[in-house]
Amino acid sequence: MNWHAVKRQLNGWAILSFLAILLIVLPGIVVLIELFAPVNDNWQHIQEYLLPRYVRNTLFIMLATGVLTTVIGTSLAWFVTVYDFPFRRFFKWALILPLAIPPYIGAYTYHGILNYTGVIQTTLRNQFEITVDQSYFNIMSIQGTVFIFTLFLYPYIYTITRAFLHNQSSSMIENARILGRGSWDIFFTVVIPISRVAIIGGVSLVLMEVLNDYGVVKYFGIQTFSTAIFSTWFGMKDTSSALKLAGTLMILVIAILMMERLVRGRKQFSYASTKVKPLKPRPLHGWHRYAVFAYVSIVFAIAFVIPFTQLTAWTFLTFDTVFTAAFWQLVWNTVRVAFIATMIILLFALIIANYTRLFPSNMTRVISKVTTLGYSIPGAAIAIAVITLFLWLDDQVLSLARLFDLSQTFVFRTTLIMLIFAYVIRFLAIGYNSIESGFEKVGKSFTEASRMLGWNTVQTFLRVDIPMIKGAIMSAFILVFIDIMKELPLTLFLQPFNFSTLATQAFKYVSDEKIHEAALASIVIVLMSGLLIFVSHKVLDKEAD
Amino acid sequence: MFVQINDLHFSYKGAHEETIKGFSLSITKGEIISLLGDSGSGKSTILRLIAGLEMPNQGVVVVNDCVCCDDCQFMPPEDRGVGMVFQDYALFPHMTVEKNIRFGLHKLGRKERNARVEEMLALVNLTEFRHRYPYELSGGQQQRVALARALAPKPALLILDEPFSNLDTSLQHRIRDDLRRLLKQTGTTTIFVTHDEEDAEALADRIVYLGEGKIKKQVMTENNKTFNPQIPCFV
Secondary structure (H helix, E strand, C coil): CCHHHHHHHCCHHHHHHHHHHHHHHHHHHHHHHHHCCCCCHHHHHHHHHHHHHHHHHHHHHHHHHHHHHHHHHHHHHHHHHHEECCCHHHHHHHCCHHHHCCHHHHHHHHHHHHCCCCHHHHHHHHHHCCCCCHHHHCCCCHHHHHHHHHHHHHHHHHHHHHHHHHHHCHHHHHHHHHCCCCHHHHHHHHHHHHCHHHHHHHHHHHHHHHHHCCHHHHHHCCCCHHHHHHHHHHHCCCHHHHHHHHHHHHHHHHHHHHHHHHHHCCCCCCCCCCCCCCCCCEECCHHHHHHHHHHHHHHHHHHHHHHHHHHHHHHHHHHHHHCCHHHHHHHHHHHHHHHHHHHHHHHHHHHHHHHHHHCCCHHHHHHHHHHHHHHHCCHHHHHHHHHHHHHHHHHHHHHHHHHCCCCCCCCHHHCCHHHHHHHHHHHHHHHHHHHHHHHHHHCCHHHHHHHHCCCCHHHHHHHHHHHHCHHHHHHHHHHHHHHHHHCCHHHHHHCCCCCCCHHHHHHHHHHCCCCCCHHHHHHHHHHHHHHHHHHHHHHHHHHHC | CCEEEEEEEECCCCCCCCCEEEEEEEECCCCEEEEECCCCCCHHHHHHHHHCCCCCCEEEEEECCEEEECCCCECCHHHCCEEEECCCCCCCCCCCHHHHHHHHHCCCCHHHHHHHHHHHHHHCCCHHHCCCCHHHCCHHHHHHHHHHHHHCCCCCEEEEECCCCCCCHHHHHHHHHHHHHHHHHHCCEEEEEECCHHHHHHHCCEEEEEECCEEEEEEECHHHHHCCCCCCCEC
């Protein structure tokens, strides 16, 4: 490479991208450094007596949730794509809605429905004078955890697999039909093998969510990596061991990601072809029709209608006590912090995506990979790494102030900066993926045309690139905003004193056993997410057309 | 010489072999050159190198006494004064015909700019289509917009990448005659790439045959009789 090639690579886009990436990897570096630091007695104790249990529980939950979400998500995607049954068009997008209910809200709602004072047992006692064995109704177990995760995370697999089947498989499935294969046969011999890559992509998203979760396992009292990190950190006041746990967890995540890569191999996960012929759904007759309808309805009822109805009922019950000026403050806090973080993420994502697109090289490939890494690091690991980093930063600021004899009292850890920083690390990947695929769809020739007409890269970016990928930016905004609004572990541990969001306030009520009071905040989250999910699918559908 | 290209070398990232191996060409002002070659012969790459969209490993490009690139400098595409018509036209879909043409005229004053837009719309016969969006136009009309947009800033050199590949045959014949008339009318020095010998014969003053990243031979066309030949040709 000659020197003006180097000069061309080292432009404003590159420098800004490097800075953004540096911020992203900093906490990861903190965790990795601690992983190799000398161990203390606590760690030995954790490693010997506790770690095996954390690993066992975490792996069991991951395995069981992975299998169940795959079965439910794939079968739903198959039914909705291939068959025509009553209300198919409604279910097509309604089956995504459980994604609007964060698992921790689902968890306490189902606990509230099933426990001794819940609607089921009360009705059985009062109307039918039946008292049931409590152990049948105890959801606060490891199986209950799997049940909750399955219900509220299957849409990840459903949406990806459905999109794949819808766009990719029509000719293959039609051919298989012409060759005289039956439906079951086609499902197992054609559909599963060809959509394997899509399904694995969905499952890895589910597993990342499971590893990230803190709300469900904390509420159900299940010891996993997430709860272990926080209890070591707050309970034992042992940051060093907590960081080691976070590092171990990160290694687990990287192992999953590498496994996914291995299984995927060189197979393309996205569909590049523009000549897609959607599959025409086939009408079902007789009992098949009702069986499919019943199955789809039952999943939708359990994963959305029942918890949503229960939350609505509780909301009416407690509305007067909860709906106060303080509640508006919560909504404002939630929207404000999510909005600021989302805008920063979009800015970073646009800059990095534009850089990696305009100057492709090995370096930009690495940058692109690193950008998406944050999403796979569980919240617990990010939280402790970010706090450690900011404590160090505050120390530096304070000692610098002392050096100049200033009565400096500003510290980062009392501000929202820390929380927003953590959001950016965790959710940059979501914004980046969406914007990157927008750029990919548009191609480079419009940018080149603009440059040939005398505009430089920055002017082109503002006048051509951004207007051209408006749709992708819009859907990136929605996806990131929803995720931040629902986010629990980071917000719980990094929010400044006297600051709460809808999510953390709901969780606080629940932790104080005020389940009914948590309903209003929860339902606002569910309604806002549901609405945004609906809008984003409309946007995406329009984009696809 | 108006355009001077000397010993251009280029290889794509990760490729072992050079795509362009010592390409040199001189062009006089107002001449229309056709680069003819099979796919993979590097003809589009040469256009991208002249435009500044790719950076050569070595070589010199001079356009109108302005050194676009040599061993110690590389001028970005926006400063070269080279106009380009893309194979897929790359008309901005979020802008009307008029706005597309106006896009490259930001260096002119308001009055001048308006006059230039009118002139270009009239030149390509699209005045009544000015408020249409690109997707509301036929393929031939889109091509004329792309041409008008590229010509509007009065580029020293115009390059066209496979200008007829998206048109059907009957349209292709009519348009290439129109195009030649238009280029001669504006006195625009032009390089265009094609794999169709008939296109090259009809439009160009000189055909440059390309193979394996090098010039195989150069031929003056019949058109050249109306153009003043100053270049030795190797038939």
